[in-house]
Amino acid sequence: MPRPESKTITFTIDGREVSAPENTMLVDAAKLGDVEIPVFCYEPKLGQPVGACRMCLVEIEGIPKLQTGCSTPVKDGMVVYTQSDRVTIAQQAVVEFLLINHPLDCPVCDKGGECPLQDITFGWGGGISRFVEPKRHFVKPLELSPLIAIDRERCILCYRCVRFSQEISEDYQLVLLDRGAHSYVATFDGHPYVAPFSGNIVELCPVGALTSRAYRFRARPWDIESAGSVCTLCPAQCNVAVTVRDERALRVLAREHPEVDDGWLCDKGRFAYQSFHVPERITQPLVRDGGFLRPVSWERALDEASAGLRRAGARAAGVAAGTTTSEEGLLLARLLREGLGSPHLDARRSGTVSTGLARALAAPALQARVSDLEFAHAVLVLDTEPVDDAPILDLRLRKGVRRHRTKLAVASPGATTLAEPATLCVRFAPGAGAAFAVALAAALRGEDHAALARDAGAEADQVAALSDLLRGSESDEAQGPHEVVILWGERLTAGDSADHGAQALLSLADALGLADTDGAGLLEIPAHANGRGLREAGVLPNAGPGYGELAGAAGRDAAGIAAGLAAGELSAVYLLHCDPLRDLPDRQAWGEALASASTVVAHASHLTQGIREHADVVFPAEAYPEKEGTVVHPDGRVQRLRPAIAHPGEVRHEWRVLAELAERAGLELTLHSGAAAAELLYASVPFYAGLTLDEIGGRGVRWQERAAATELGAAAPPAPGPGAASASAGEAAAYRSLWDAPEVEFSPTLEFLFPHPELLADDRAASAELLAPELETAS
Amino acid sequence: MASPPNSEDGGAAGAPGTSAATLNVAAWSPGDDVIEVQRTPAPGPTRSTWRTFVETLRGLGTTFGRFHETPVTVQYPEEKTPVYPRFRGRHKLHRFEDTPQNGAQAGLEKCVGCSLCAAACPADCIRVVAAENTPEHRVSAGERYAEIYEINLSRCIFCGYCEVACPFDAITMGHDYELSDYDRTDLIFTKEMLLAEPLERTPLRNEGE
Numbered sequence: 001m002p003r004p005e006s007k008t009i010t011f012t013i014d015g016r017e018v019s020a021p022e023n024t025m026l027v028d029a030a031k032l033g034d035v036e037i038p039v040f041c042y043e044p045k046l047g048q049p050v051g052a053c054r055m056c057l058v059e060i061e062g063i064p065k066l067q068t069g070c071s072t073p074v075k076d077g078m079v080v081y082t083q084s085d086r087v088t089i090a091q092q093a094v095v096e097f098l099l100i101n102h103p104l105d106c107p108v109c110d111k112g113g114e115c116p117l118q119d120i121t122f123g124w125g126g127g128i129s130r131f132v133e134p135k136r137h138f139v140k141p142l143e144l145s146p147l148i149a150i151d152r153e154r155c156i157l158c159y160r161c162v163r164f165s166q167e168i169s170e171d172y173q174l175v176l177l178d179r180g181a182h183s184y185v186a187t188f189d190g191h192p193y194v195a196p197f198s199g200n201i202v203e204l205c206p207v208g209a210l211t212s213r214a215y216r217f218r219a220r221p222w223d224i225e226s227a228g229s230v231c232t233l234c235p236a237q238c239n240v241a242v243t244v245r246d247e248r249a250l251r252v253l254a255r256e257h258p259e260v261d262d263g264w265l266c267d268k269g270r271f272a273y274q275s276f277h278v279p280e281r282i283t284q285p286l287v288r289d290g291g292f293l294r295p296v297s298w299e300r301a302l303d304e305a306s307a308g309l310r311r312a313g314a315r316a317a318g319v320a321a322g323t324t325t326s327e328e329g330l331l332l333a334r335l336l337r338e339g340l341g342s343p344h345l346d347a348r349r350s351g352t353v354s355t356g357l358a359r360a361l362a363a364p365a366l367q368a369r370v371s372d373l374e375f376a377h378a379v380l381v382l383d384t385e386p387v388d389d390a391p392i393l394d395l396r397l398r399k400g401v402r403r404h405r406t407k408l409a410v411a412s413p414g415a416t417t418l419a420e421p422a423t424l425c426v427r428f429a430p431g432a433g434a435a436f437a438v439a440l441a442a443a444l445r446g447e448d449h450a451a452l453a454r455d456a457g458a459e460a461d462q463v464a465a466l467s468d469l470l471r472g473s474e475s476d477e478a479q480g481p482h483e484v485v486i487l488w489g490e491r492l493t494a495g496d497s498a499d500h501g502a503q504a505l506l507s508l509a510d511a512l513g514l515a516d517t518d519g520a521g522l523l524e525i526p527a528h529a530n531g532r533g534l535r536e537a538g539v540l541p542n543a544g545p546g547y548g549e550l551a552g553a554a555g556r557d558a559a560g561i562a563a564g565l566a567a568g569e570l571s572a573v574y575l576l577h578c579d580p581l582r583d584l585p586d587r588q589a590w591g592e593a594l595a596s597a598s599t600v601v602a603h604a605s606h607l608t609q610g611i612r613e614h615a616d617v618v619f620p621a622e623a624y625p626e627k628e629g630t631v632v633h634p635d636g637r638v639q640r641l642r643p644a645i646a647h648p649g650e651v652r653h654e655w656r657v658l659a660e661l662a663e664r665a666g667l668e669l670t671l672h673s674g675a676a677a678a679e680l681l682y683a684s685v686p687f688y689a690g691l692t693l694d695e696i697g698g699r700g701v702r703w704q705e706r707a708a709a710t711e712l713g714a715a716a717p718p719a720p721g722p723g724a725a726s727a728s729a730g731e732a733a734a735y736r737s738l739w740d741a742p743e744v745e746f747s748p749t750l751e752f753l754f755p756h757p758e759l760l761a762d763d764r765a766a767s768a769e770l771l772a773p774e775l776e777t778a779s
Numbered sequence: 780m781a782s783p784p785n786s787e788d789g790g791a792a793g794a795p796g797t798s799a800a801t802l803n804v805a806a807w808s809p810g811d812d813v814i815e816v817q818r819t820p821a822p823g824p825t826r827s828t829w830r831t832f833v834e835t836l837r838g839l840g841t842t843f844g845r846f847h848e849t850p851v852t853v854q855y856p857e858e859k860t861p862v863y864p865r866f867r868g869r870h871k872l873h874r875f876e877d878t879p880q881n882g883a884q885a886g887l888e889k890c891v892g893c894s895l896c897a898a899a900c901p902a903d904c905i906r907v908v909a910a911e912n913t914p915e916h917r918v919s920a921g922e923r924y925a926e927i928y929e930i931n932l933s934r935c936i937f938c939g940y941c942e943v944a945c946p947f948d949a950i951t952m953g954h955d956y957e958l959s960d961y962d963r964t965d966l967i968f969t970k971e972m973l974l975a976e977p978l979e980r981t982p983l984r985n986e987g988e
Contacts, residue, residue, distance in 0.1 A: 219908075220898070222898045
């Protein structure tokens with residue numbers, strides 16, 4: 001779908017000529033002429049303006065009454081006044097009206113100091129009130145949800161939160177109840193407002209009516225600093241701004257990036273920062289001694305880890321997950337491959353895609369950008385549940401359907417939250433994603449797909465309907481090439497069917513001509529937050545940095561490592577931000593594997609079960625605002641984490657720990673800074689060549705758009721032909737939602753969203769039992 | 780750069796930006812910098828004698844003329860100079876007098892922990908960390924209260940802006956100026972110290988005094 005284009009027109013505002021794109025709203029167009037029109041309810045992210053607050057009244061020549069600048073599109077030759085007497089009187093009247101029922105409790109209000117109502121009253125208000133009668137009063141503050149407090153007295157009825165709930169997240173929970181001065185925001189049925197994106201309304205509220213319970217009264221705007229970062233709690237890698245006071249993260253706000261997050265955040269990204277500052281967080285190295293994990297010095301922990309790994313030598317293995325940065329992945333790969341001579345490492349949950357196919361899937365021509373999800377003619381969500389895997393993409397898909405009439409199709413093994421906006425929902429058997437893709441590719445090529453669809457557990461006519469939808473009708477074709485984006489989950493290439501899945505995707509892309517169409521392509525949601533970056537850094541059993549060929553034989557993948565450990569063929573395992581019992585499929589196999597491993601070295605921030613019961617050396621892991629390193633967005637955007645807060649306790653940079661271990665294993669790295677580690681990464685991966693921290697900046701850069709992208713090498717031509725993929729039900733069942741994470745579990749106000757309350761109590765008690773007494777004796 | 784810009788030989792070569800190598804260092808002489816001071820002519824013998832005896836005696840006259848006066852030295856710390864009512868000494872935090880709660884003797888704190896004093900403070904010596912009142916634990920009258928309220932009096936410049944900024948008249952400047960201590964950390968006054976009734980050590984100046 002072509003991106004919106006508009007011609008530039010000229011209009012006059014306050015006596016000066018300004019050029020602006022046609023049909024932008026006056027409020028936005030005025031900014032181009034350095035004129036500010038005050039607004040409360042207008043927020044372009046929320047879609048069509050509503051003109052509810054009347055703050056943006058302006059005088060337009062030729063129109064007798066004052067007009068709302070937020071809902072009047074600018075036209076050529078328009079003459080606008082924003083500072084005439086009529087406008088000034090109207091603005092002062094609106095402010096006076098809004099303040100009639102506003103309690104003016106700014107000193108105790110969390111918004112005080114960063115409040116649009118304060119700013120606009122100061123800038124455009126009359127400065128006095130003629131209202132002497134008693135104000136309207138409500139009971140306050142109420143819990144709108146465990147995360148959000150509502151103060152109904154302060155509300156100015158701008159409708160922003162209601163519009164967000166109705167039109168953006170489409171959970172349809174918030175409404176305005178009652179009439180007139182007694183109107184208030186609430187859920188219709190009085191239940192708490194619990195939704196995956198509820199926290200956004202706190203940031204949207206232009207007054208202090210909706211406040212975050214986690215941030216409540218923690219700081220005032222002049223006490224805090226803001227530090228830009230990238231949330232690495234899920235693969236969506238939204239850009240965030242961390243609010244810092246006294247070296248602690250107090251709040252996380254969205255840092256709008258149209259190519260990544262569109263200015264929204266999910267509740268995990270917004271509230272899980274609390275888990276960085278809880279007493280359960282591991283802040284010093286632990287070593288297992290007499291069955292208990294005891295706090296020790298870094299020297300001792302490094303000695304133990306280094307000795308254990310060296311004893312294992314080529315029988316060591318490594319698994320990376322979670323918020324591991326690409327630098328850490330690269331250093332882990334070099335430690336294992338060069339230091340210990342072991343090729344066994346993995347950053348995928350399960351299954352191995354052969355190098356040629358992995359390279360073909362990463363081909364720059366095939367990559368869709370996040371904004372393509374919004375503007376494509378059709379989007380296929382294949383074997384992934386965005387709200388559980390990368391929530392922010394869920395909002396993007398809804399936006400595409402709502403604003404650009406994108407046709408959304410969802411093919412999934414279970415029920416999906418996208419069923420409502422979707423044009424077509426197709427089910428297949430759990431674990432049969434690859435088989436389904438094969439059937440769909442056959443249908444797209446016009447071959448007989450009935451038998452293939454039956455193998456995948458899908459209805460043949462539904463597969464046919466899906467292929468018709470993706471191919472587009474003939475009237476669509478008249479408007480230009482039919483853009484299709486396939487949003488697929490890593491589980492499509494899980495287990496034994498990894499290569500089948502990859503091949504099926506490539507043949508789908510081939511049948512739809514994704515490589516030749518601008519704005520079409522594939523977009524993978526990896527299982528781990530930096531899954532793409534780790535693979536590109538060479539944390540794979542069968543490929544080096546940049547999907548390069550390995551010198552020796554390929555190693556074992558994650559499942560192979562578990563089997564090897566259980567069978568005694570491997571003896572040590574290095575877990576980077578990974579608790580296999582939680583993060584990897586086949587919990588039982590991993591339980592046995594870890595129990596029989598002689599050395600388990602882990603970087604962990606919380607004592608989850610696998611770490612608590614099996615780790616021999618635990619290094620305290622960094623939280624993402626403490627990290628320095630590179631992460632790669634699923635669409636290839638290389639982004640940079642910069643330290644925003646200080647390390648608590650004795651936590652050290654993880655790249656430093658890995659470099660130290662690698663040097664003890666005989667490598668010569670001489671890394672002295674995070675920037676040097678980044679340089680090493682950019683030099684190691686061919687298609688990152690010449691990347692600098694300046695080029696990445698605060699917004700990231702897609703490596704596919706750089707000249708060095710050709711270094712990826714020619715993709716191996718996909719072998720077409722139906723790979724008969726078998727459905728393995730266990731695979732799909734083993735996938736966990738991103739809400740099932742220690743960051744959610746250990747955040748006091750977020751823990752109600754943790755899907756396994758029984759685990760919660762279990763982990764809490766065990767952490768308290770294991771860690772707390774030890775810490776007390778240590779201090 | 781040894782050569783002053785106005786010296787004759789240096790000035791020609793030593794234009795701004797030229798390196799030391801181009802300066803004619805050997806031709807510089809220290810004599811160029813010497814400035815002759817113009818002195819008044821030395822006094823003659825009569826004037827010298829006058830200065831030695833008469834002027835000295837005149838000075839002594841002033842000294843002896845004050846002998847009958849009482850000393851003005853204040854015997855601090857036994858005696859103290861009274862201060863004016865609006866003197867700005869160490870801060871005090873206040874409580875409401877009429878709202879004793881939960882069996883406590885004193886009333887609720889006036890401070891709600893809004894941190895406006897910290898925002899106004901030009902010396903950045905106030906630190907406020909707020910917390911939420913609960914029905915079981917009510918500290919102030921508003922929704923929030925100051926969990927931590929600290930003033931670093933070794934940084935404070937006693938300008939009184941905090942007092943002006945406070946929307947609840949919770950902080951005022953007292954009269955106490957005796958703030959020396961043996962340890963800098965002892966000069967960080969906590970909320971309890973600021974709330975406590977201070978020892979009235981400073982006499983207040985009476986009306987018209």
